[in-house]
Amino acid sequence: MSRHPRRAMLAATILAPVAVTVTTAGVATLSAHAAAGCQVTYTIGAQWPGGFGANLAITNHGEPIDGWTLSWTFTAGQTITQSWGFTADPASGAIVARSAGYTASIPTGATVAGGFNGTWDNSSNPVPSTFTLNGTVCTGPGEPTSPPSATTAPPATTAPPATTAPPPTPSADTLFVATDGNDANAGTSAAPLATLARAVALATPGTTIALRGGTYQFSTNVRIMKDGTAADPYTITSYQGERVVLDGENLPHTPAPVGGSIPNLERGVLHIEADFWRVRGLEIAHGPYAIFCRDCSNNVFERLITRDNYESGLQIQGAASNNQVINLDSYGNRDPRKNGESADGLAIKEGFGSGNVVRGARLWNNSDDGFDAWLFTSPILVEDSAAWGNGVNRWNLPDYTGDGNGFKMGGGDPDPPANHTIRNSFAFDNAVGGFIDNGNPGTITVDRNTAWRNGDGGFKFANSTSRLTGNLAVGNGAGVSLGNSTATGNSWDIKSSWSSADLASTDPSVLTGPRAADGSIRSSNFLLPRSYPNLGARS
Template identity: 60%
Template sequence: MAAAVLVPFAAVAPAQPAAAQARTLTVATDGSDSGPGTVAAPLRTIQRAVDLAGPGTVIRIRGGTYDPDVNIRIEKSGTPSQPITMRAYDGEHVAIDGENMPNTPAPSGESYPRVERGAIHVSGDWWRFEGLEIVNGPYGIFAIESSNNVYKDLVTRDNYETGLHLVLDSSDNRVINLDSHGNRDPRKNGESADGLAIKQGAGSGNVVTGARLWNNADDGFDSWDFLTPIRVEDSVAWGNGFDRWGFPGWEGDGNGFKLGRGTADHVVNNSIAFDNAVGGFIDNGNPGSLRLENNTAWANGGSGFVFDRSASTLNRNLSVADGAGVDLGSSGGSGNSWDLRDGWSNADLVSTSASDIKGPRAADGSIPATDFLRPRGHAGLGADLGEDDGGGGPAPVRHEAEHAPATCDGAIDADHPGYSGSGFCNTDNATGVAARFTVDADSPVTAALVIGYANGGSGGRPAEAVVNGSTTGPIPFAATGAWEVWATTTITVRLDPGGNTVRLVATGSDGLPNIDYLELSPGEA
């Protein structure tokens, strides 16, 4: 706790218990759980703050190491308009160390109760976790049947299972700028400790952006038996699957991005897998129609791309210096390095130095901008984490019209191909009908909102944007020529910190066009 807020003990009035559902609660290593949870008289344990929190509460954790004897359990939920936030206090370094918890590690070959998994165990919805480091836990974060959560600017390292693990029915979760490394599983000899796993469940709208996943026992990213599409973008996985701990009977798989087993049409864009023990990007027996665009595999022990058991589409991907050639089976695509020519080598790359991509993140939390593995003379090929693409700036956040918390005054349909996600909003034909989205902002910002739509009618379908109850301007929604022809239009709005309600409201009697998504691209503040 900062010295500026300390006063002589004799002058301090008896502390009062913190009020339930206080808007802000502060935790510090020298606090007291009988205190009010203010900056001057903080709580001592994170669990006490969780117990007192309600919708809209912000839990601010002062710098230091917190080493509880049992895991932190989050079993309550915020709301769409009032999520609960747990974050480091004003950029201070916060470490949650699980070494004193049970099952660190669990005995070899044995299981243990799910509620004991994770230094932070999450079974609630509508939470935001920001700026925390979680180490030495029985899993770092273990989230089970939890949705609409944001995991941002986290470090999960050296845990005794996967760093960040989402399991069972889980939807509309966002993982942003995660660093997850050195996670291992002595009880399974490396078989299941990944950097990030979204496994054994279903749920739409899960998105991973800007993750770095390295030196984990099993894989960088694993979507084993998750049966709904996951979107991964602008992420990097390296050094996974090597036995760095001397385990007997090593069983680590060693892939950068493992995208199976169950049927799901996962999407991976603008990501890099390098120096993994076995594969770069693999379908792992997923028979679905995956889509991979502008990814790069380099110097992996096996193949850079293995999609021989799926019907996937691969476009503009790059494979160089991997231990084996690509293995596509019946999967197809175009513009990939293997479509262009044979014989790619390191001499075809601008840089093979990984120092930038492994270095400190940018001030906004993004992966450092770099020319690492960019091909010479092929601007549109492979992943690009340079200044203008990928790293170096905030990534767009897409909100699908068919996924909660979005709502539609009409029906979610899927009868006109070409849309993003699993459907689109088809409103009733009436004035005043709307498609509603909730858009998060960390601070006041002027932002560009890109709207995907199709208008197969003979003329425009006028509408207006209403943000937090205030009309911001008209949207013409010009005709696109057919309902299968999708287009975008962009509006500029002012967003407040927290959740913002954005409504697209029809001002004509034909209602809105079909609305596919709303995508946030941060602009000038």
């Protein structure tokens, strides 16, 4: 199993729990016609012996920018070894960072982000004091330009006659959307809107957007860029459980060409850069990602189906904390542009932030992995979940490179430590591994999980100092790999040989079938040991 370090280039964000943050801001002349303000935030997210990860965010307070160069100086011998969102040359001393294609455009008021892994001397890692954007030092938002003084009054004009009355003001509590609606409507149940994008634009904190049943087609994705609050979150939901399908087949990059890239804002049928949103009860298919959530926190993704997309089903990355993924079904996602190497069922990757939880997820038949925590350096909790059939080339993609693991609990180049937890989860029939540390040198808690009939090892934790307790491995293509990890009360600790005859059932149909009324995975005796009922996962 290869770890494909080039995957770190997929994101334009950061990696790691915040350790040190410095912000410099400034006035930069970015065009011949106007002065523009800019602000640069540099965050050291994680630091380990010989290495560190950092984030850069550039906010444009002036005229739109199309292509940028950002310069700063490392004064203590730091060196950039791997970057995303920009390229760096030189990569030590006086740094010159040039925008990538997908971060080149910075509209007025917008922010783009990039990140890097680097080396340091284990003695001093000072934050750069000055940043220069397109040749001018950033020192703060520019002053707004005053309008020109009037010289003569404009001629009086006659107001045009009214032709149609403006639409009624929508309710602040609920906006309705229907396939036969009209965006000129008020968004009531009797007069619904036609598009989710219009509902998002009209919504205020506390609004529920209720979609009536049907299939919604998109030529432009829905971009969610405003925050709710803890007291008044936004909600997008199906109306009373009606089947709602958001179909992204007509969006750009479905699929992107082999070797192609997807601009940040065009990632996802739903592209979210916001906090305090609840997304429930939707089916999202055929998009360039179903949901792409960058620098987003305190969101809930519940009872979603993300299927048959041209990248990962649900991806959370960047500065992301306290997100909950509850009872997700994500399957059939693939990425022709990367020959299967990138599309996971669920990815929480390339970032940092505490409090992220995955519960009750089912992740199957994706081209790469079921779950991927590549380069996410804060602890993630995964529990009561299942991943199967990942990494098999069902689409006849050429030069197939899907990794094929059930739960990939980290990784990077270099590999940053991350102390994730996975418990009470199943990994079976994956092309390669069941549960793996993927080079993560941290301490992963691996408690009461079951790995069955995976192509390679069921539990591969030779690169970490993980703690494995009460896990069950049966019928995998290779034995467990532990290295310096510790193991207590696992199946291999109890006896050396296990087979299907030791299990009450090898029929997964209940686990893979319809969910219970509350959205949870239904209980069964699938892979339950006959003689050790407290060993391994339980659905």
